[in-house]
Amino acid sequence: MADTVALEREHMDIVIVGHVDHGKSTVIGRLMADTGSLPEGKLEQVKAMCLANSRPFEYAFLLDALQNEQAQGITIDTARCFFKTAKRHYIINDAPGHIEFLKNMVTGAARAQAALLVIDAEEGIQENSKRHGYMVSMLGLKQIAVLVNKMDLVDYSEKTFERIKTEYTAFLDQLGVHPSAFIPIAAREGVNITGRSELMPWYSGNTVLGQVDAFIRPSENLDKLFRMPVQDIYKFTAGGDDRRIVAGTILTGRIKVGDGVVFQPSGKESVIKSIEAFSAPERTQMEAGYATGFQLTTQIYIKPGELMCRKGDPAPHVRRRFRTNLFWMGRPPMVMDKEYKLKIGSTQVGVALAEMNQVLDASELGTVLNKQQVDRHDVAECVLETTRPIAFDLRNDVEPTGRFVIVDEFEIAGCGIILEAMDDSGSLLSAHIRDREFHWERGSVTVDERTKRSKNAGKLIILHGPYGCGKRRIAKHLERALFDRGNLSYYFGISNFFEELDHDVHTRNIGRERHLDKLGDLSRVIVDTGTLLITTITDADDFDLEKLNLLNAPSKVFVVNVGDNTFGSFKVDVELSYRPDEDEAAEKVIAELKRQGILTD
């Protein structure tokens, strides 16, 4: 079948980086033209445009297809060019060399499996030659070829080439990067691009084209641990579809029907029942790279954002604190005491800069200590703390689950790799509680005196359950029942607000977290007045309730679950059925409150 040609054909993404004006676009233009990769229409179009603007044709113009770019003469964004050799098809990402556009360079480099780094033979190694070298290594690119360009301007001097090679090799050594090749070229003249030149008889290595074809496609991460961020849980009911599908893209490893799986951070477990697909042959095994979906044998309650792992495999870390190397692209610096959003896998969570260790000056590779913020284009080694535990691996163990981006307001402003999982006990939350309790000054009325008067101890009573389970109705009924029997009860009606937050995907995690913190601090005060504070929460997990417990210390929360119990190891105090009778519900809760000695009569 004709199709096999396409299916066997290899393809690869390559990024070309380097300092501004060192000739990246010319290298690509030349590569495309010399390999016959230009569509006829394109070359004619660019030539016609050059003619109209009275400019001599240059290969670089092929890439500068945008009007404003041609006016400025520099590459602003990553442009993508398609070119082909006998061996494979390539996408070349032309990354801008100007420092203003570093975030675009990052975008281009992150897509690639190999990099060409261009250095101007006459100008030598410049700031961005080093910075780009650093970025390429941080982004995980392991194959780099260094092109020493404009050799025509230095009379094709071997000495100049060797000097740059020695100096740049020393720099890359510090990063642990070992380039595949150094190639002397003159892109404008087409020297050593696709064919060897007699101008440099002293050079016997590959041409650029030869080197590009010599790059190896990195393996597909098939032999690593199985990791799949849960992107979403689907239950489309149209047309009588009753499947509940856990969907995501497998980052590493393989999985098959019948395998046990563990979801982190919840720790919930199940077994793969089937691999789901639309209009595709049935499969019993899936592997890294595929966007897929599974049905499980049990109806466990998990949320998008969890990391699906194979049972029995080494588990990922589940922590709130970790040490990272972080690169900042945002205009405003990253500062302490501000909440950002961290995205790792399919998780989004609030994050703060907890400790600054050092800032690396990428161009000189010097270090700056005692800096308290991360400025634009800095690479910082620092400790981050998320508002709730996340599942991750160390970058050196499983690369795709060991890297993250940070969002400031609406923009991706930083990216980083995880070096070490840290102990959570030094967290900002525990520091806050220690601080709060240390400064807590007691009044003259004791807890016992209050309990004697109202016949109850103070307590935060949470009614938890899904939308429409009747928890608000029960909560108000309970408030009345307790009040009528002489206790001090108060219904705190903020669930509407929480539900609003739950509906908005962008505030779902972060806004919710913040309001749970507030509820925790507030209930600490009200419980101390000897009040039975009753409230409702939708869709909480173990961590939410454990956090409320921490914030309520020395008291603990009293949890009434309505409907299916979706918690992992967290033990609730009372279980009620979905939409229970209010009198029976209140009776059951009151009985348990009595049993625990919270109601003293």
Added chain:
Amino acid sequence: MNQLDQLESKSVHILREAYREFKSLCMLWSIGKDSTVMLWLARKAFFGHVPFPLVHIDTAYKMPEMIEYRDKFAREWRLNMVVGQNKAQLASGVTFPNGKLTRIECCRALKSEALKHTLSGEWDRLRMNHTTGQYELDTNREPYTGVIVGVRSDEEGSRSKERYFSPRDKHNDWDVDDQPPELWSQYKTAFAPGTHVRIHPLLDWTELNLWEYIEREKIPVVDLYFDQGQEKRYRSLGCGPCTTPVDSTSKTVAEIVAEIRTGKFANIAERSGRAQDKEDGGGLETLRRDGYM
């Protein structure tokens, strides 16, 4: 995993990301092969379902076969089909086919403007009622904040700079000089009020990939792409007055694949039959900034 599998998985991942993050999401369906493949990929991503509306901007000059095809599959696949149009402009008769506008001005009025106001909900949207099979006024006027579009980076210069998730400001403008970074499958999914994000699941596909995929998946496409015996076929579909067929005897998907891979079209730009591209010095850049697809 072959190349088509890789392209498919990446697109599916992007579609699922969009569906999770955007509450008011739609997909533009031009009825051409690109967005039809994209629609197929949505069915892949959501296991046979398409959980968001498909929006078609009807310039009233589209070839009738396209509209027939649209409604046939909207019914068959039970799509949430929404149609928008610049009714006032068409009523006034000021268009290129009437000799009163240049091609570019006509595109701007019938496509860019219609799209902008349909997405924002300011102009009427018609929605297919699957009980009657007819279009009726859509009561939902909520602006779409996520718009899935089938552009490819190999089409022409300006598109090679696009992101998978590409923000548009309050005026629908694309700031090509200041685009968000994209790495490690993390995209711009947060946006300021009043702005929206265009989502491009097909960015990495080439024309050849699309036809190979259409062949592999047996995706139904409009007959206009095939030679019906006149030794002519359309390679790219648009409005009747501005799109010319190419000389070709390809009658099947396999023949088209061969023609693009190694045959007469291996080195000829796909949009060569689209007249409006040639009027604008920088390709479609001017129109793109104004929200053209």
